[in-house]
Amino acid sequence: MKNKAKFWGIHAAPSKWLSWFLFALPFVLLILGYLLASEYRHRQNPSDKLLPSFSKMATTMQHVAFEKNKRTGEYQLLSDTLASLKRIGTGLGMAALLGVICGLNLGLFPGIRHLFLPLLTFVSIIPPLAILPMLFIVFGVDELAKVVLIFIGTFPVITRDIYLTVKKIPREQIVKTLTLGASQISLVYRVVLPQIFPRLIETVRINMGPAWLFLIASEAIAAQSGLGYRIFLVRRYLAMDMIIPYVLWIVCIGITVDWILKSLLRYKFSWYMKQQG
Amino acid sequence: MQTESLRANSFLFFEDVYKSYGAKVVLDDIDLAVARGEIITVVGPSGCGKSTLLRLVLGQELPSRGQVTLEGKSVGLPDVTRGIVYQKYSLYPHLTVLDNVLMGPRLSMPLLKRWRVRGELREEAFTYLRKVGLAEHYRKYPHELSGGMRQRVAIAQSLIMKPKILLMDEPFGALDPGTRENMQLFLLELWEEFKMTIFFVTHDLEEAVFLGTRILILSQYYTDDRGDGSHANRGAKIVFDTALPKEAQSTSVKSVAAFGALIQQIRREGFDPDYLQHARDFNLNHPYSFQTLRREENGI
Known part of the structure; x- marks a missing residue:
């Protein structure tokens, strides 16, 4: 019997061309819909700001991306991007680093687990945005408060994720390692750490979303630069011609980072990908 | 041999070892002396505590009472003196x-x-x-x-x-029959070469009889003078302990009549819930086996 189903049903096997077509279709429809709506509104009101035309967005972005800002002497898109990436990189990086160390120790040492796990659970339930004002009061409106917000928002999740991964390592393997002459320290850092490293990359990938949320929220409230700052600044002038490309730019950055991390997993940790199936 | 000389001469030694989890007794007064270079195979009905016995040697668990010694020294937490091969998760x-x-x-x-x-x-x-x-x-x-x-x-x-002793907890349990037989032969070859002491837990009687130089049955199906009913709270004991001949190195031995008869005997004495031997009548004929029954177990 030949499998005829191309699209419908659980036995469907789309051909290569069809799968490319299916991939592109929703995007094409979205863009077409936008173009039509924009065209319609501009006919009604040539100075419409809500759905700017593609050419309008392109000109605006041309100005901010490739021309030096007259007042600051900087390329605005570049300086915004760098400021945001620095914050998110520092915050998420610190969270990943401390998260993996804490997760390892929580997972392997019952004493540490009893001492800190309840506290960690408590902290992880606090909505980070609820303590944002507190962070601004304590750490000032400079970089530190923003980095700390990203850290506080992602650290408990990363730690818990690593902790659960460590707990899943079979008891047998740990005993085995001790029979091979490992000290407790080398068990933690030479046997368990390399095994959970791919999971760390994965949990950082997952936490990129929340990290962006916290970044933009803190930039929206107080900043002098950054992607979130810019979006909230130009909102006052209804400058959709800048907001929409900025959002797309953030999406591009997100996809790129995600792709880099995924490639790292695929090429450096093939054993892990095989295990996950 | 007398208990005293066994204690002094044996390589691995259990004396009055108990293991219980809460109120449930799993291992009940285990006495065991093992000489260097043996392949001890341990069989028993499921849930009898075979793996617990192995984990006591390994140090993954500690006895509730009594002592396990290796070369006269009490075994501690897992270390390089004991190697382990599990059914999985070893790598x-x-x-x-x-x-x-x-x-x-x-x-x-x-x-x-x-x-x-x-x-x-x-x-x-x-x-x-x-x-x-x-x-x-x-x-x-x-x-x-x-x-x-x-x-x-x-x-x-x-x-x-x-390692001084190699512990194996159902190492071939997940393999298909052909591979399993090859692994048994392979293990015997390694043993011939290194003459290491092996403590081998399995649920496969044929494997146990084929591999071992000595076979133990651990079973909860026995009786003694503690009476019947749940108040006796009996755990598993070594109910059978015998030396096995080890000259043929071929799997064809598995089809010999004596091989089958021994397996039948083991199945009856260790695995039949209705066949209850008294603790003082256990078939413990290995020269190294000994048994110290307490008064309540042995009425007299």
């Missing part, structure tokens, strides 16, 4: 076959020395890999190996540390 998924075998030597050496002798270590690891027939697979990861190959690597990984 590190993130390391190649070679690195898996090298893990032990690397872990037990300081960094500088490890760097200095790295060539010799590699050579030694390859020696063991050749012995287990996997030298050409040294760059593969565990997930790329078959079940039998994985267990061979696990055995090499343990043997390279030259």
